[in-house]
Amino acid sequence: MATIAFASSSSGLLFNKSKETSPRNGASLFHYNGLKPVEAKQFEAKGFISTSVRCKTVKAAVSAPKRETDPKKRVVITGMGLVSVFGSDIDTFYDKLLDGVSGITPIDRFDASEYSVRFAGQIRDFSSTGYIDGKNDRRLDDCWRYCLVAGKRALDDASLTKPVLDTMDKTRVGVLVGSGMGGITAFSSGVEALVQKGYKKITPFFIPYSITNMGSALLAIDTGLMGPNYSISTACATANYCFFSAANHIRRGDADIMVAGGTEAAVTPTGVGGFIACRALSQRNTDPQKASRPWDKNRDGFVIGEGAGVLVMECLEHALKRGANIIAEYLGGAVTCDAHHMTDPRADGLGVSSCISKSLEDAGVSPEEVNYINAHATSTLAGDLAEVNAIKKVFKDTSEIKMNGTKSMTGHGLGAAGGLEAIATIKAINTGWLHPTLNQNDLEGDVTIDTVPNVKKRHQVNVAISNSFGFGGHNSVVVFAPYNL
Structure with missing residues (x-):
């Protein structure tokens, strides 16, 4: 598009360099420094053995993370x-x-x-x-x-x-x-x-x-x-x-x-x-x-x-x-800040990757247990790839993970987006079906995770995360799973 576009792992927007200068005042409010492939500190899941298994099987663990068991805190x-x-x-x-x-x-x-x-x-x-x-x-x-x-x-x-x-x-x-x-x-x-x-x-x-x-x-x-x-x-x-x-x-x-x-x-x-x-x-x-x-x-x-x-x-x-019908379990979550720029992402992706890692720690699950991601995925130039790069830093093996973008059908609901996508995530857990990501005709080469392109897929969800990022560098991730007594 012949425009600037925000670039942020948090907002998912990108500024086109060709529009850095405003014809009215000679300078844009924003400046895009580019998304650089800088390595960030990765989440270390110590003690875990990666085994080749199908998505329905949780990968073997030497010592599983401690998940909450107190019914007053679950x-x-x-x-x-x-x-x-x-x-x-x-x-x-x-x-x-x-x-x-x-x-x-x-x-x-x-x-x-x-x-x-x-x-x-x-x-x-x-x-x-x-x-x-x-x-x-x-x-x-x-x-x-x-x-x-x-x-x-x-x-x-x-x-x-x-x-x-x-x-x-x-x-x-x-x-x-x-x-x-x-x-x-x-x-x-x-x-x-x-x-x-x-x-x-x-x-x-x-x-x-x-x-x-x-x-x-x-x-x-x-x-x-x-x-x-x-x-x-x-x-x-x-x-x-x-x-x-x-x-x-x-x-x-x-x-x-x-x-x-x-x-x-x-x-x-x-x-x-x-x-x-x-x-x-x-x-x-x-x-x-x-x-x-x-x-x-x-x-x-x-x-x-x-x-x-x-x-x-x-x-x-x-x-x-009270005998309530339990739909799913919230295992944990996290919030972080890029502390970098109103709209531009951190070049090292640390804000997003650390948020995902902290959410898993809070949930008491290992990266190997996660096999579904409802992504922020706004359809913007820098934001989409920034999120994927952060995901790859946390999940070293993404072969069992499926990831989709609800916004391809609903548009970006801004402050409501995470609410709608949490519901989509829980329905995926309950139904065993993942909705497609529409308009997947020419996928970016860096996106090596299954994005459920254009057609729904069966998938038994073990643990799911739902990502939402916002202007100001606000990052948030929540973790859901099937409820088991």
């Missing part, structure tokens, strides 16, 4: 809820992914005819019926509407309906749903009112519906949940940060249940226009369904998306006591 998943380009039903969402259906379409929410990018992973036919009362539904920014629907559907999925919750100590149930950008429509409308009509015409909902903590707050207000409640905003790493922090609240004994995830609604004039200004997006307007193509040599940027993905995370002891 964290399980008992409910899932989402809002996506494929609707709000979990099974429909995953069936569409398995079928390789693209949710990328031309934008019609606003007039984008003059925009250089005119397509997105736009949510259509969204319904909040039964989840949000009409008066509030008309006022709320879509970011919070998506959050409330996904959150309440997750609670329903966990059999935590209002009558059930009313029998519980609600101070032991918390909410941690973040957003990368918050109520961007509410914010834009408030600024527009200020500029055009003056401050007296700003709605009193301007601030409350703009700030990023409001998703968690509104969900708690509607359900009466009084436990730990806040939001995290770490750009596209947001949802994974929320899962990691929510799990730690449970492990520390702060809560029995945490409702956690991410939400975003940035397919707006401001959101799309802002990313166009960054020259971050694919410009494949004539063929939008082929625009998101992780690891393909012809990728030219990411496709903006939206939605919400929420998990009910619960202490195992509590889940067993």
Whole structure:
């Protein structure tokens, strides 16, 4: 693409050197130094014997890492809820992914005819019926509407309906749903009112519906949940940060249940226009369904998306006591920072590789046990390869690993991406099927891991990781596995 593009293992964007200089002011805000193949300190899994086995068999270990056994500290998943380009039903969402259906379409929410990018992973036919009362539904920014629907559907999925919750100590149930950008429509409308009509015409909902903590707050207000409640905003790493922090609240004994995830609604004039200004997006307007193509040599940027993905995370002891249906187990996670640049990746990839290593350490699993990766894979020039290079530093033998990119079909949901992808990861664990990565026509030579190109594959998942990285060098990795008593 004839643009700059962000380059970051954390954001997945790349700046084209030919555009380093701005015609307006003589200098770009950003500078790309290039992704150099510098070796980083690798994760050492001491005591492990690599054996040639099929993916269904965990590789032999001399001394296995210590996995959590205390039922008060083990964290399980008992409910899932989402809002996506494929609707709000979990099974429909995953069936569409398995079928390789693209949710990328031309934008019609606003007039984008003059925009250089005119397509997105736009949510259509969204319904909040039964989840949000009409008066509030008309006022709320879509970011919070998506959050409330996904959150309440997750609670329903966990059999935590209002009558059930009313029998519980609600101070032991918390909410941690973040957003990368918050109520961007509410914010834009408030600024527009200020500029055009003056401050007296700003709605009193301007601030409350703009700030990023409001998703968690509104969900708690509607359900009466009084436990730990806040939001995290770490750009596209947001949802994974929320899962990691929510799990730690449970492990520390702060809560029995945490409702956690991410939400975003940035397919707006401001959101799309802002990313166009960054020259971050694919410009494949004539063929939008082929625009998101992780690891393909012809990728030219990411496709903006939206939605919400929420998990009910619960202490195992509590889940067993109430007879909950346990979907999967959260084994651990980690967060790190590149500490390098707003958008450029570290040349040595240490931020990402160390995050993966720390997540495995926290989970008590060895690299040899991991055989599925739901990758960040945004379809950008530097970010895709940076992630692959970091993965190779941790997993010295990738022959048994399969890796796919959900964003090839949904677009990049920004702060919601990790939530949607956690659900895709858990569905892979439960179904034994991995969804394809679409538009894999000319794979980068450095990508030697099976990316599940274009067609779904059967795969029994032993341990899975889901990666999310964000602007500012924020790295986050979470680890899931089948639940075994």
